[in-house]
Amino acid sequence: MRLRFILGEVMNGLRRNATMALSVVLVTFVSLTFVGAAVLTQMQVDNLRADWYGRVEVSVFLCPEQSPDIQCATGLATPAQEAAIRDVLENGAVSSLVQKPVYYESRDEAFEKFKEYDADNTYATLTADQMQASFRVKLTDPEQFEVVADAVRGMSGVDVVRDQREIFSGLFSLLNALTVVAAGLAAVMLLAAVLLITTTIRLSAMSRKRETNIMRMVGSSRGLIQLPFMLEGAVAATLGAVMAGAGLWLAVRYVMEDWLRQSVPYVDYIRGSDVLMVAPWLVVAAVALAIVASLATLGRYTRA
Amino acid sequence: MFAAGARGADHAGARREWSPVLASAVLTMPVARVLPPVPKAAVIRLDHVSKVYSRGARPALDDVSVEVERGDFVFLVGSSGSGKSTFLKLILREERPTAGEVHVAGRNLNKLSSWRVPHLRREIGAVFQDFRLLPNKTVFDNVAFALEVIGKKRHHIRSMVPETLELVGLAGKEKRLPHELSGGEQQRVAIARAVVNHPPILLCDEPTGNLDPGTSVGIMRLLDRINRTGTTVLMATHDDEIVDQMRKRVIELRGGELIRDQDRGVYGVEQS
Numbered sequence: 273m274r275l276r277f278i279l280g281e282v283m284n285g286l287r288r289n290a291t292m293a294l295s296v297v298l299v300t301f302v303s304l305t306f307v308g309a310a311v312l313t314q315m316q317v318d319n320l321r322a323d324w325y326g327r328v329e330v331s332v333f334l335c336p337e338q339s340p341d342i343q344c345a346t347g348l349a350t351p352a353q354e355a356a357i358r359d360v361l362e363n364g365a366v367s368s369l370v371q372k373p374v375y376y377e378s379r380d381e382a383f384e385k386f387k388e389y390d391a392d393n394t395y396a397t398l399t400a401d402q403m404q405a406s407f408r409v410k411l412t413d414p415e416q417f418e419v420v421a422d423a424v425r426g427m428s429g430v431d432v433v434r435d436q437r438e439i440f441s442g443l444f445s446l447l448n449a450l451t452v453v454a455a456g457l458a459a460v461m462l463l464a465a466v467l468l469i470t471t472t473i474r475l476s477a478m479s480r481k482r483e484t485n486i487m488r489m490v491g492s493s494r495g496l497i498q499l500p501f502m503l504e505g506a507v508a509a510t511l512g513a514v515m516a517g518a519g520l521w522l523a524v525r526y527v528m529e530d531w532l533r534q535s536v537p538y539v540d541y542i543r544g545s546d547v548l549m550v551a552p553w554l555v556v557a558a559v560a561l562a563i564v565a566s567l568a569t570l571g572r573y574t575r576a
Numbered sequence: 577m578f579a580a581g582a583r584g585a586d587h588a589g590a591r592r593e594w595s596p597v598l599a600s601a602v603l604t605m606p607v608a609r610v611l612p613p614v615p616k617a618a619v620i621r622l623d624h625v626s627k628v629y630s631r632g633a634r635p636a637l638d639d640v641s642v643e644v645e646r647g648d649f650v651f652l653v654g655s656s657g658s659g660k661s662t663f664l665k666l667i668l669r670e671e672r673p674t675a676g677e678v679h680v681a682g683r684n685l686n687k688l689s690s691w692r693v694p695h696l697r698r699e700i701g702a703v704f705q706d707f708r709l710l711p712n713k714t715v716f717d718n719v720a721f722a723l724e725v726i727g728k729k730r731h732h733i734r735s736m737v738p739e740t741l742e743l744v745g746l747a748g749k750e751k752r753l754p755h756e757l758s759g760g761e762q763q764r765v766a767i768a769r770a771v772v773n774h775p776p777i778l779l780c781d782e783p784t785g786n787l788d789p790g791t792s793v794g795i796m797r798l799l800d801r802i803n804r805t806g807t808t809v810l811m812a813t814h815d816d817e818i819v820d821q822m823r824k825r826v827i828e829l830r831g832g833e834l835i836r837d838q839d840r841g842v843y844g845v846e847q848s
Contacts, residue, residue, distance in 0.1 A: 274727045486708060489668075490773070491698035492725035494691070 274496065281483075281500035282507060285476050292472040293508045299468050300512025300561070301519070303461030304554045308520045310454035311550050316542050317447045320440075323540040325414035328436035332357065332407040332424050335431045336379075344431050349405065353429030361409060366423045371410040379403040404431060462561065465512075469505045469565035477501055477570065498570045505562035513558035517551030618679070619777060619808050620644040620667060625676035627662050627832075636662040638832040639676070644810060646776070649803045651819045652812040653843055654829035660812040663829065664779055667810070668700060669693050681776060698726055701770030701778040701807075705785035707762045709754040715741065715765050716750040722769045740772040744798055760791035764798065771802055778802060780811040784818060792818060816843030 286293045334354065335344035354376075361367065361374045377385075383400035390398075411420060414437065421433040477484065487497050525544040533541055620643070627637040637659045644650055652660050665671040666678050669685050678685040681699045688696060709718050716737055723733045741747055744764040754762055763783060770778060780799065784792035796818055803809045813819060819826060819842060826841030827834065 274724075277724050482708070482710060486710065486721065486769075487725045488694075489697060489702050489708075490722040490725060490769070491694040491696070491700075493694045496725060496727075 278500050282503045285504045289476050296472050296508040297512045299465045300509045300558050301515040303465045304513050304516035306454050306458035308550050310451050313451045319540050330409045331434045333431045334405045336404045349429035366420045369416045375408040377406050379405045466565045470569045473501050473505050473566050473569045502566040505566050506559050509558035509562040513555040517554050521547040617646050618643040619646045621679040623677040625673045628674045635832050640834045647806050649809045649824040651826045658829040659832040699775050701775040703766050703770050703780040703783045705782035707766045715752050719768045719772050740768045744768045759787050778807050778809045784815050819843040
């Protein structure tokens with residue numbers, strides 16, 4: 273009986289306040305889309321980081337013949353120096369962080385690779401002697417770059433130690449900035465959503481003053497008086513959350529999975545299933561939002 | 577006292593026209609006392625109660641002590657601003673006393689926690705001058721509403737509502753909407769709603785205030801019949817004709833003070 277009564281009241285309220293309810297749906301839809309987008313962007317960043325960091329190498333460049341750098345004043349790295357460096361990487365304190373065997377790229381190999389990139393011979397005057405030999409080290413844990421670098425940096429024969437992750441840092445900064453923007457917009461929109469739900473509940477409570485007064489008079493519990501209003505906000509907000517989830521899923525499924533994956537194939541994109549993991553939390557957030565807004569409003573409009 | 581007297585004089589002409597109707601109505605009322613006399617016990621007790629709404633203002637109620645026993649029919653009279661509404665609000669615990677204690681249906685309202693208030697209100701039926709019906713609900717649904725919102729089972733509602741509508745004389749009008757009814761019929765719906773859950777106390781705030789004298793007679797007969805089933809009736813009113821004809825206990829307030837508590841009283845004291 274009570275359940276039927278409550279549901280009836282909720283439907284009545286939504287119907288009577290249809291435009292307000294619709295605006296709550298739309299505002300929560302937009303705000304939670306931004307929230308979801310921020311979360312998904314971060315998931316994408318984490319994906320990329322795990323994927324690319326696993327592939328990237330630490331390059332230990334060895335001294336070339338003529339170098340302006342002070343640490344290479346003694347000239348070309350000798351085979352003994354090279355052996356010492358390899359020994360540190362493969363058998364030293366950092367060996368557990370290094371995937372073995374460590375790959376050695378000679379000056380000739382470096383020159384061959386360079387010529388592949390320089391197909392139109394812009395640097396035709398360059399010779400193999402001017403190239404740097406290097407150790408290419410894959411790390412078991414890319415985050416431990418500094419430890420490995422410190423172990424070999426300063427050894428004689430080492431010119432510079434370079435982390436390829438630096439190449440991606442720009443991209444990651446951009447993605448992080450996008451996350452911040454999305455989160456900022458989400459915060460503003462969420463505030464708008466809370467205010468709008470508050471107003472909607474207030475209007476609804478005022479338009480049903482007669483009912484709630486009678487309910488108080490005949491001894492209805494405060495919970496039963498307030499619940500329909502809270503549910504009204506929660507239903508509208510949930511609808512918005514479901515729409516946000518659906519919108520994000522469609523975007524990821526058809527834009528990222530189908531289109532981006534084909535045009536830019538070497539990236540590990542987030543999937544529709546990732547959205548399905550985020551979506552329930554959007555619904556939880558919507559309901560929490562509605563409850564906070566109603567608690568803030570109802571006390572004053574349906575006093576016992 | 578003067579206000580009451582003046583009011584009585586204003587209505588003197590009107591009374592001559594219809595008081596025989598009322599008198600005969602009251603005399604021919606069915607005196608079917610179905611219940612054995614119940615032991616007398618205070619169902620409402622105000623103990624040196626004062627109520628001040630804002631600091632420094634004149635008190636709305638000033639050291640009022642009253643006992644209403646179970647099964648009583650009590651008129652609460654006094655001019656506007658005399659404290660009648662405050663009196664009723666204290667009993668419904670819409671307001672709390674500034675000083676003194678209010679006991680209703682065995683509860684000390686001073687100590688009643690706010691979440692228990694709904695249970696108190698289920699023991700008190702309330703009827704108002706403006707009926708307070710839901711315009712978009714039928715007669716049946718208006719009465720059923722009072723049971724629905726306190727969580728009564730549907731089969732219970734299906735049996736209680738027709739029974740109560742029969743009691744108030746609205747059998748056959750279950751499907752009407754309030755605007756299709758006369759004022760007296762609307763007030764009967766409101767009374768049905770107030771008593772459908774069989775509360776031991778019925779509070780009436782000017783129930784005949786919007787009704788013509790003939791219709792008021794019918795409402796008073798109904799309230800009397802409800803009182804005879806053992807329900808305590810406390811009725812605030814300006815209607816001197818009714819008070820004078822019914823000859824029930826009269827409590828008079830003036831300026832927040834209790835100035836008269838009289839069995840089988842009349843509206844204006846100088847007429848007794």
